[in-house]
Structure formats: C-alpha cells, structure tokens
Amino acid sequence: MRGRSILCAFGLITPLLAQAQAPQKKDSLAKADSAARADSIALVHELEKELGKPAGDSGAAAQTPPHASGGYMNIGFVSLTDAGWSTEPDIGSLERGDHDPQVRGFTIPNTELALDGAVDPYFKGFSNIVFKLDKNGETGVELEEAFVLTTSLPANLQLKAGQFFTEFGRQNPQHPHSWAFVDQPLVLNRMFGPDGLRSQGLRVSWLAPTPFYTEALLSIVNSAGGATSSFRSEESPEIHGGRATERAVRGLQDMLIVPRLATSFDLTETQTLLLGASAAFGPNNSGSSARTRIYGVDGYWKWKPAAAQQGFPFISMQGEALLRRYDAAERVSADVPTVTLPNETLKDRGAYAQVLWGIKPRIVAGLRGDWARGDDASFDSELRADRFRVSPNFTWYPTEFSKFRVQYNYDDRKEIGSDHSLWFQFEFLLGAHASHKF
C-alpha cells in the first residue's frame, strides 16, 4: 500500500514539473492555464484512485465517521472514591454536599453513568444516572440529569427541556468529576443544598449577535423537589425552622425562575475572562405566599501560554459571590409545635474564590477560600451559621482518564471551633472522552 502511493506520487511528478515552470514565462499565462487544465485530468484520475470513487460524485454530505464508543449513543462511566480523616467525627456536619466524603475512612460518593447522543436532526439527548454509597454503605440511585437540547432553532435560540442542573453561576451546572476540589463550595451548599440547584423544566438561551460572547439564559423549572433547597424542597425547613406549608402550583408565580447573563472576552492571545450574573426567584414553603430571591455574580479568568504542552502550564482563578433573601412567613416551629416563629426575612451571603496552578503536564496545585454567613433569626440553623474554610489541594492526572487528589481543609465554624480534615480522592473514567468545557 505504501509502495503504491509513492508510485502514484512519482507518476505525477514529470508532467507537473513542466507545468510548474510554465507560469514563469510571463507572456504565456493563458497557455499555462490551459496546460493546467489538461493536467487536471490526470490529477482528477489520481484523486479518483485516492478516493476510490468517481470524481463526478461530489459527495453530497460529509460522512461523519461513527463514534467508536458505540452506535447511536456515547457512554461514559466515571467513578469517584474518597478516603480520609477529620478531627470532626460527624463528617456530615462538615461536608454537607451529596458528593462530598461522608465518613472517616472510605466513601464512594459519586459514580456516574453518562449517556448522550443525537436524538434526531433536531435534538441532542443527555442523561446522567448517579449511583452512590451512603454512609451505611447502601447504594442509592438518582436520575441526576435527563434532558434534550435543540440543535437548530432559528434566531440563535436554544431550548433545553427535562431535568437539569440550573445554569446559575459557574459551578452549579458542573458534575463532581469536573470540580477542582473534593467538596462543594460552602456557599453553593447553603444556597442550593447538598445536590446543587437542579429541577425539571425548560431553559431557553439566546446567543446575542455581539462581536464578543454574550449569552442570556432563562430557566423556568419546578420549585419543589429534592434539589431546590431554598425554595419548596422538603429539606427547606432546615433553613427556616418551621413546618413546611403545602402549596399547590397555581401559576407562573409558583415556578422557579432563573435568569442568567454571561459574557466573555479574550483579553490577550493567552488570557480569557468570563463574567456572569445570575438570579433565582421562587416561592418557599415557610408560608403560603413566602418567596426567596437569590442573586449571584461569578468570574473566571484563565491564562495559558500559546504553546502549552497538553494544556499545561496554566493559571486560573474562579470565584462566585451569592446573596439570599429568604422571606420566612409566620410559621409553626418544626421542632416545638407550641412555638410560633415570627415573620422575618433571612439574609445570607457567602463567597468562594479558588486559584489553580497547572504547574507542569498533569499536575495541578489548588487553593480555595470559602466564606459564608447568615444574619440572626428566631431560628438557629447550622446551615446559616458563620463559617470559614481554607482548602489547599494537589491533583495528579496520570492521564485524562484518571486522577489522584489530596486535599487539606481547615474549617472554622462559629461557636463550634476549628477542624482539620485530610481527604484523598481517586477517580477513573471509562468510555466516552470527557470533553473539556471552558
């Protein structure tokens, strides 16, 4: 095969050498052109041989080669194991995320089966099914995401429908395997709960026709469910301390509305900045007309030299700041039925900032600072107490398909004191290549 190709190439050389010299004679450009045309017949024959089909058939559509990992669907499997120790025996009080390490010793907090593919010419489908072991070693299964995404709506619009992580801020929509730290940032945990803000509904997004990237997104999703903790989730009494009010969905005012605006600039050849502002408006279940408003800003900056080896070195900075106004209605205490808690607005805020330094190929050092606080209220919730955390970590990626991480957490909880934790994390990926979103 190799011999044959070489022969083909040589077969063309002689006539073409003559042709290549022809244009140098300035007076015979036209002649050269016709010579080129004559030679083109030979070329077309050569191409026919290379392509293995007649040159007349111009190939109506590019044939996309089938993806290797299987038929009509890409399958990916990501498994995460955590191991470690903390000075706090009740790890659950420190690490409140669903995919954070939950016990001293070993945990498998997140194993994802990710499926995706084109549904038809109009939709792409995604699904993420999560298996996890709880602190007793019992397996839990959750349908984390299942949605379709339109591929060809006019006017730069795009719809997403199904169950999905709401596009609020930067980290909320990311799956645990793309987090840069072992655990969820404190502020996201407080505002969105153990599993992030995730619900069923519709999201529309519009890519603005500006010279730089600007995208406006609006999600309209259910305000009740397991992962809408600041809204009508069954877990929200942990925030307001009252007995949850049953309230039916009467109209749009009972849905959770999440707008977001994001913009990005390439500052230089090697630096990119992404800025976003998000909000979430919806009812909560402390009373029949109580509402919650959350506002957030986020930023991400990355530097990577023009000739990076496998994407290294790099420096990135990411931060988010959130503010919550939780209108708690007058409500009966969940713990003591004789106590009535007054009508009040609970104000919470928090932020995290993280820096990652990709020192050399596949080695990343990270540092994150977490801060969260809530104002005084008639009900004390651990989920609203002042807290500060610093987490340096170190990650080694043997390849893109596996990683080892070690992280130390210094935790400082008001009125509880400080704790020290050390976590190890190992992750592997099978199947479809994980794509690196910016």
Next chain:
Amino acid sequence: MNLHRIATLALIAIAATGSSAAAQLRVVATTPDLASLAREIGGNVVNVTALAKPTEDPHYVDAKPSHIVTLNRADVLIEGGAELELGWLPPLLESSRNARIAAGARGRIVASTGVRMLEIPTSFDRSKGDVHSLGNPHFLADPVSVKIVARRISDHLAQVDPRLAASYKANLVRFNARIDAKMAEWQRQLAPFRNAKIVTYHKDFVYFANRFNLEIVETLEPKPGIAPSPAHLAKVIGTMKAENARVILVQPYQNRRTAETVARQAGAVVLDMPQQPGARPNTGTYFDMMDYLVTTLAAGLRGQK
C-alpha cells in the same frame, strides 16, 4: 445615559456583524493547517479563521466562549476528524446553535473522510494510551492526503456557495498542480536520506515519514498521550545509539527540554518541526510550512551524516 451609550454600541456591533455576513463566506477551521488549505481553495473571496493557535496542541485546545461566537457565524466548519478535536469541539458545537455546520450538513467538512488512515487500532484499549479509534489523526503532514482533503473542501465550498463553484474548482486544480510540483521538490530534497532513522516526541510524523521514506524508530512518549518516563527514555537512547538515529523532531507544544536531554545522551540533535503553518516565522501557508519541515529535516540529517 450610560445605558444609552451601551445600547447604541451594541446596535452598531449588531449592524456591523450583520453587514459583513452577506459579503464573504465564513470558513472556520479547527487548526491552522486546515485553515491554510481553505485559503488555498477558497481564495480571497472567503474569510477563513482557525480556532487553534499555530503553536497550540490541537488535542488540547481550550473551548473558549469566543470560539462559540466564531462557530455561530460560520458558513463552513472544517475539522480534522478522527477524534483529533474530541476533547474540545463537541461542547462548542453544542453551544454554537448553527445548523449550517451541523454533522452531515454541507457546511461541515470532516477532513479525515476519504483519507487512508494509518494505525487504526484493532481493539479499543486505553491501556495502549490515548489511541484514536479511527486512526492516527496527523495525516495533513502527507501532501498526498492533503490533496484528498483539498478536494473535499472544494466540493463543499461549491455546494455551500454555488455561484463560485467554478472558482473553487479552478483553485483546486491549481493547488493540486502546485502540490505535485512541490512534492517532486520535497522528494528530491529528502531522497538522499532514504530510510533515515528518526525519533519523534508524539506519534505525529507517521504520515510524513511514510510519504518521505523515513523510519521512526522511537517516540519519546511511551504510548500516545503518556508522559515520557525515565526508563522509557533510557530505552530510547539505547535504540537511537544502536540504530544510529540522529534527530528528534519536536513540535512547539512538546517538552523540548526532555528532547534535549535525550539528544545530548544519544549524540543527536533536536529539530523544531511544527506541523502548523504560522508556528515559525515565514511559514504562513501549508507550502511554506512543508518547505520549512523538509529543509529543516534535510539540514538536520545532513549535519549528522
């Protein structure tokens, strides 16, 4: 008042992008080598942009939001295919919401289609490294493969923009003629080094070596995408000495220091051999780049004879 100014600016920006839209066919290529081919075939009537920088590793490009904007406005997208861009192109395409460049659309060109791929693995097994299941994707370093890609580009441009079909066809004929003439020159330049033994960092010169009768005896990466280990490098040095391999080819995004260390111990030289036009001064086109590669390699091999 400030808001007013922003709104006005935004409107001007919208108007500007709108008006330029009608004028020229916007072709986006994932890498500069594909962009160069698009310029050859499209001529100055098309507007060509490359997503990856010339010095950037095409396997590890950051999927930046600015790429989404570029893809959103593209009439044609040329990708290398064979999973070269698998790590970063899919999320961009998802966000680009552009049916003109969707898989199977006329505006989507997969360069690897129709190319005789080398090193297609017989089994999917990542213990062999990050092997591309559709074959080695670095085929543009072979000018004969490039002719196949050029023809595909010409066909698609003609379909997307039938008014200029004749021009794209003519450019293809001219391009092929030039490639063949240049091939003769390149073959002649490298003829004295027939079966010369070379070492590369990654498996990215397989097609080049095949075309120009060179023999790759080792790669510094023990397996594709896997970092060189000291034990593997010791083996490479041994092989290089035994086989009399005197050059190591590296691209700008590969670890030159590792290559230098091996070269020093094996009595070899490291050659900068970027496969992307524009990675070195005066290598802006595919032809300039190939000239550079052939000349650099010939000089390197001659110097070591």
